[in-house]
Structures are given as structure tokens and as C-alpha cells.
Amino acid sequence: MSATTDLEQVLRDAGLRVTRPRVAVLGAVRTLPHADTDSIIAAVRRDLPEVSHQAVYDSLHTLTGKGLVRRIQPSGSVARYESRVGDNHHHAVCRSCGVIADVDCAHGAAPCLTAANDHGFVIDEAEVIYWGLCPDCSTACS
Amino acid sequence: MSATTDLEQVLRDAGLRVTRPRVAVLGAVRTLPHADTDSIIAAVRRDLPEVSHQAVYDSLHTLTGKGLVRRIQPSGSVARYESRVGDNHHHAVCRSCGVIADVDCAHGAAPCLTAANDHGFVIDEAEVIYWGLCPDCSTACS
DNA sequence: CCCCTTTTCTTGAACAAGTCAAGAAAGCCG
DNA sequence: CGGCTTTCTTGACTTGTTCAAGAAAAGGGG
Numbered sequence: 001m002s003a004t005t006d007l008e009q010v011l012r013d014a015g016l017r018v019t020r021p022r023v024a025v026l027g028a029v030r031t032l033p034h035a036d037t038d039s040i041i042a043a044v045r046r047d048l049p050e051v052s053h054q055a056v057y058d059s060l061h062t063l064t065g066k067g068l069v070r071r072i073q074p075s076g077s078v079a080r081y082e083s084r085v086g087d088n089h090h091h092a093v094c095r096s097c098g099v100i101a102d103v104d105c106a107h108g109a110a111p112c113l114t115a116a117n118d119h120g121f122v123i124d125e126a127e128v129i130y131w132g133l134c135p136d137c138s139t140a141c142s
Numbered sequence: 143m144s145a146t147t148d149l150e151q152v153l154r155d156a157g158l159r160v161t162r163p164r165v166a167v168l169g170a171v172r173t174l175p176h177a178d179t180d181s182i183i184a185a186v187r188r189d190l191p192e193v194s195h196q197a198v199y200d201s202l203h204t205l206t207g208k209g210l211v212r213r214i215q216p217s218g219s220v221a222r223y224e225s226r227v228g229d230n231h232h233h234a235v236c237r238s239c240g241v242i243a244d245v246d247c248a249h250g251a252a253p254c255l256t257a258a259n260d261h262g263f264v265i266d267e268a269e270v271i272y273w274g275l276c277p278d279c280s281t282a283c284s
Numbered sequence: 285c286c287c288c289t290t291t292t293c294t295t296g297a298a299c300a301a302g303t304c305a306a307g308a309a310a311g312c313c314g
Numbered sequence: 315c316g317g318c319t320t321t322c323t324t325g326a327c328t329t330g331t332t333c334a335a336g337a338a339a340a341g342g343g344g
Contacts, residue, residue: 017311017320037301052323057302059321073217078301092263101261119243120277121234127271135262159291159340179330194294199331201292220330 003027014066021051025059029069030083034091034100037079074100074129090127094134103130145169156208163193167201171211172225176233176242179221216242216271232269236276245272 007026008018016022021044028043029035035043041056060081063069067086073079074093080100090103105128132138149168150160158164163186170185171177177185183198202223205211209228215221216235222242232245247270274280 019311019321021322050323054303054324055322062321071217075213075215075221079217092261092265094263095266101263103260118245118272119234120280121236121243121272121274122280123234123272123274125273127273129269129271130260130263130265131267131269132263132265138262138264161292161340163293192294196295196332197293204292 010068014068016062016066019059020048021055022059022063024048024051025056026063026068026083029060029063029081033082033084033102034072034080036077037081040081072100088125090130092130092132092134094137095131096133096137096140099134099136101134103128152210156210158204158208161201162190163197164201164205166190166193167198168205168210168225171202171205171223175224175226175244176214176222178219179223182223214242230267232272234272234274234276236279237273238275238279238282241276241278243276245270 004023004027007023007030010026011018011022024044024047025040027047028040032039032043037053037056037060040060041051041053044051044056060069060071060079064071064081069081069083070085071079071081072091074091077093077098082102084102088105090105092101092103093099146165146169149165152168153160153164166186166189167182169189170182174181174185179195179198179202182202183193183195186193186198202211202213206213206223211223211225212227213221213223214233216233219235219240224244226244230247232247234243234245235241
């Protein structure tokens with residue numbers, strides 16, 4: 001069974017219509033984790049040279065809404081997307097070059113959802129971003 | 143001693159030139175925690191009607207660089223600023239109305255800086271955003 | 285107290301990411 | 315296969331932010 005068939009099934013299972021742009025966008029996000037929208041557009045156009053940027057934006061929005069991809073956006077960065085969803089993992093972001101790495105939740109399966117004082121908020125997710133320098137940049141600066 | 147004199151001293155202690163825009167910007171950030179740039183510009187212009195938006199952007203950038211204010215920018219929001227710095231507190235953000243509340247670090251004085259697997263990153267800060275609904279929106283939606 | 289150097293502010297244009305809107309095309313159900 | 319609904323294309327537009335050049339102001343030395 002081809003990878004495309006697999007992607008189509010994922011879309012169908014989520015109750016979405018199967019369109020060529022959506023299949024390509026989902027495939028691109030899986031191939032390029034943490035890619036920004038421009039990179040995703042470029043990757044999609046390798047398969048479908050004529051897709052509009054709007055179709056990619058729409059697809060990303062729809063896929064995000066259905067929980068098939070996750071949108072992340074550290075301060076000062078444009079929107080990025082990843083297909084690893086449902087496990088509440090976190091991210092390390094390099095202050096120098098902006099590269100992003102996945103980090104498993106430090107507190108095991110039950111995520112760090114307990115705020116000390118929640119001010120009455122109903123919290124459903126705790127997002128953690130670890131800021132620092134990636135291996136390459138930290139050795140380059142020393 | 144006036145509040146303005148106090149602000150001037152803070153700027154001087156940070157090694158910055160004291161200018162009217164900077165004093166007004168620092169005062170606005172202290173008065174309006176979590177305000178976006180537009181609100182800060184509006185607040186500053188109540189004192190100094192003629193300041194350019196660029197002066198406010200420059201001042202915010204400079205103050206952020208010196209650690210006198212902190213810039214926060216949850217996904218999908220514009221840049222916001224606060225003057226509570228140096229205590230590694232976190233934020234709760236309402237998914238519905240976007241309001242932001244301060245949340246003390248859940249793990250006491252030593253912040254949650256330990257990533258499970260840091261991939262060789264040199265981490266200097268862990269930023270936590272608690273996503274959910276604020277009291278007003280959670281009661282309105284139920 | 286005034287001058288000089290450096291920094292900061294004003295003005296105005298430019299930019300990038302993302303959004304809006306109208307009509308054409310394509311997916312899916314019966 | 316036909317029709318209804320969703321999605322895609324096209325192209326303009328908004329918003330938040332940055333860039334650049336010259337004018338103004340801060341602060342130290344004489």
C-alpha cells in the first residue's frame with residue numbers, strides 16, 4: 001500500500017474530503033517536521049506545481065483543527081507545523097539559529113498541567129518551550 | 143519622589159540614556175501588564191502625544207534587551223510586554239478571548255529547567271504557557 | 285555653561301505573513 | 315451520472331513590524 005493511500009485513509013478517518021492538496025500538505029508535514037509554511041508550500045509544489053498558497057493555508061488550518069497536525073509558533077518565529085500529535089511533547093528552540101528539537105515531557109505521561117495558581121482558568125494544555133543554544137551554535141560561540 | 147524620577151533611575155541604573163519616550167514606555171508597561179504594542183503606544187501618547195510608533199518599538203526593544211521588560215508572544219497573538227521580570231513566572235492564556243494571567247512557577251524557586259532529553263541543547267530558560275479558558279469565557283460557554 | 289560626539293527620535297516607505305472574498309473546480313452521496 | 319457542498323484559485327488587502335536617512339536631544343569634557 002502506498003504512502004499516499006495511507007494519507008488518504010487518515011484524512012477520511014478524520015471526516016475530511018480527500019483532495020490532492022490536503023494529501024500533499026499532510027505528507028509534507030510528516031516529511032519535514034517543524035517546517036514553516038513557506039517550506040511546506042515549496043514541498044507541496046514539488047508534487048503539485050500549481051497549488052495556491054491559499055490552499056496550503058486552508059489545508060493546514062483544517063488539519064490543525066482536526067488534530068492531524070500541530071501548529072507551533074515560538075516568539076519571533078513564523079508558524080511551524082509537525083505531525084507528531086497526541087503525546088504532549090515539548091520543544092527546544094535555539095536562540096541563535098532557530099532550529100527546533102522535540103523534547104519528551106519531563107514529568108512522564110501525565111503532563112505538567114498543574115499550575116500553581118490557575119486564577120480560575122480551565123487549563124487543557126501546558127505548552128513548554130525550552131530556550132537555549134543548539135549543539136552547533138553553542139560550540140560555535142565558545 | 144515622583145514615579146517618573148523612579149523610572150529615570152531604573153533606566154540610568156541599566157546604563158541607558160534617559161529620554162521621555164523611554165520613561166513613558168516603561169511606565170506604560172508597568173501600568174498595563176500584558177499590553178500589546180498598540181495599547182502601549184496609545185498609553186504613551188496620553189503623556190507625549192507626538193511620539194512616533196518607531197520610538198516605542200525602539201524603546202521596547204532596548205528595554206527588553208536590558209531585561210527591564212519581558213516580551214511574550216503566545217501563538218496567534220501579537221507581541222505583548224510585562225515589567226515583572228527575573229522570577230521566571232509563567233502565563234495562562236485564554237483560547238477564547240486571549241486574556242493573559244500570571245502563573246507562578248509550579249516547581250518552586252528552581253524552575254522547570256530540566257528537559258527529559260535535551261538533545262545537547264544548552265537550555266537557559268523554560269517558558270510555559272497554560273492554554274485554556276479564563277473564568278469569564280468558561281462560564282459563558284457552559 | 286556650552287560644545288561635541290553619540291545615541292535616539294521622526295518621518296515615511298517598505299516588507300512579510302497571513303487573511304478576505306468571489307467565482308471556478310472538484311469531491312462525494314445517492 | 316447529477317447535484318449539492320466543500321474546497322481551490324486568483325488577486326487584492328490588512329496588520330504588525332522593520333528599514334533607512336536625516337533631525338533632534340542626551341550627556342561628558344572643557
